[in-house]
Amino acid sequence: MAASITIVGLGPGEWHDLTLQAYAVLARAAAEGQTVYFRTLIHPTVERLRAEITGLRCESFDHYYDESQNWETLYQQIAEEVCTLAGRPLREAQPVIYAVPGHPLIGEASVQRVLTLARERGLSTSIVAGVSFLEPVCTALELDPLEAGTQLFDATTLAALGDDEVAGKIIPTLPLLVGQVYNRRLASAVKLVLSEVYPDEWPVKLVRAAGVGDDETVVTLPLYELDRGTSLANHLSTLYVPPVDELTALRLPETLRYITMRLRREPDGCPWDRKQTHQSLTRYVIEETYEVVEALEENDMEKLADELGDLLLQVYLHSEVARQEGEFAIGDVFEHVNAKLIRRHPHVFGETEVSGAEQVLVNWEEIKKQERIAAGRDVKEESVLDGVPLAAPALIVAQEYQKRAARIGFEFSSVEDLLKKVQEEIRELQEATSPEHRREEMGDILFMVAKAALWLDIDAEEALRRANRKFRQRFQKVEEIIRQEERTIASYGDEEWGELWEKAKR
Incomplete structure (x- = not known):
């Protein structure tokens, strides 16, 4: 049985590049009075075909190139029309002939869309090869x-x-x-x-x-x-x-991978970079993370782009150290995070349906639990406080512990009871008699202040950073006033310091 759609390659443009099979298909179409649909008539072979093959009936899709406002749908429109023509009744004996420049399967995006759509509609296809433009x-x-x-x-x-x-x-x-x-x-x-x-x-x-x-x-x-x-x-x-040099493609992740590899290459890399280890680089991960946070809080997007790059460098440096030690490579980092995101978002990448963000969080925790079971963890022996990194800032750890404890009912009944507990901790600090005892009670106060912030839906770490920034701005203003008054810092008394501070607050 003849194919519903025959796709013919016309070659790159020279007449002698047109295959005998392609010529025969087109000549037979002309003899049978069949129309040939060309993707475009702007091709050197078409003019010669018209001259060589008497009665060749040609139609094209050139109008789509001028009318289309969307590059993504241009070839889809052509494919739709070709398959619609092929699906008309009484077409069994006379397939649609679709002619394209070059080889139908090389650099010919419209053909791929025709083939896909034809399969969906149950239409058979055949390909008449041609010399490609390559x-x-x-x-x-x-x-x-x-x-x-x-x-x-x-x-x-x-x-x-x-x-x-x-x-x-x-x-x-x-x-x-x-x-x-x-x-x-x-x-x-x-x-x-x-x-x-x-x-x-x-x-x-x-x-x-x-x-x-x-x-x-x-x-x-x-x-x-x-x-x-x-x-x-x-x-x-x-x-x-033409290809660019590795050091020229500055907007690509691959360039950063090459640079970090080159920096640590023996013997001609950077002496400082070559001597670094996971342990020696740890402080820089922390520093760069906080510089990202600072840029975010300052709402400085140019600075944020710069600082995110510095933080990304730490990821690549640790990955390169690991690669050289035979531990893992940057590809493993990508694989872990990509697989995790896909696995934990079945409502996006799977068939799971959710009612809102709250259900997403419930599903997220259950998926994490299943991951731990798959890793051989005994979830029955787990603490609700497991998984909170102790290396995180203490206020963040405190509030995370408090949130998790509250989920299972370990919670104050009212904010008044909570504030009473804060006052109790302050009294215990006042009554402490040794440095060790005072340090312990101060920790309790800070922990309860973090709890009070949580009750008020305040991120304690962020609130303290804001307070630090406010103090820095005001104190630097005090220093500017002192310079303007051309006095030494030691010349100010307690009352004058108070006046300076009030000026700085205005």
């Missing part, structure tokens, strides 16, 4: 795509990528070929996407009419000029982006 393009560039690890994209697919997707799809340290850069508007969209990971001045090559005799040209230009010329891009245009 052969003449690689010949013009003197490029071996396999040896170089070349990436291949359709221009409309690339243009549809969001800003947050580009770094995960394109590896700029490998060569890139972008096919079907068919007009200036698409060239502009491609340029904007590539600018996310390549320097604006990066030299690229636009290959036009590859393999089509004297029409073939290779134009070298900086990336930012890709859409400047009105006549550069057309249906036979392929963009080549």
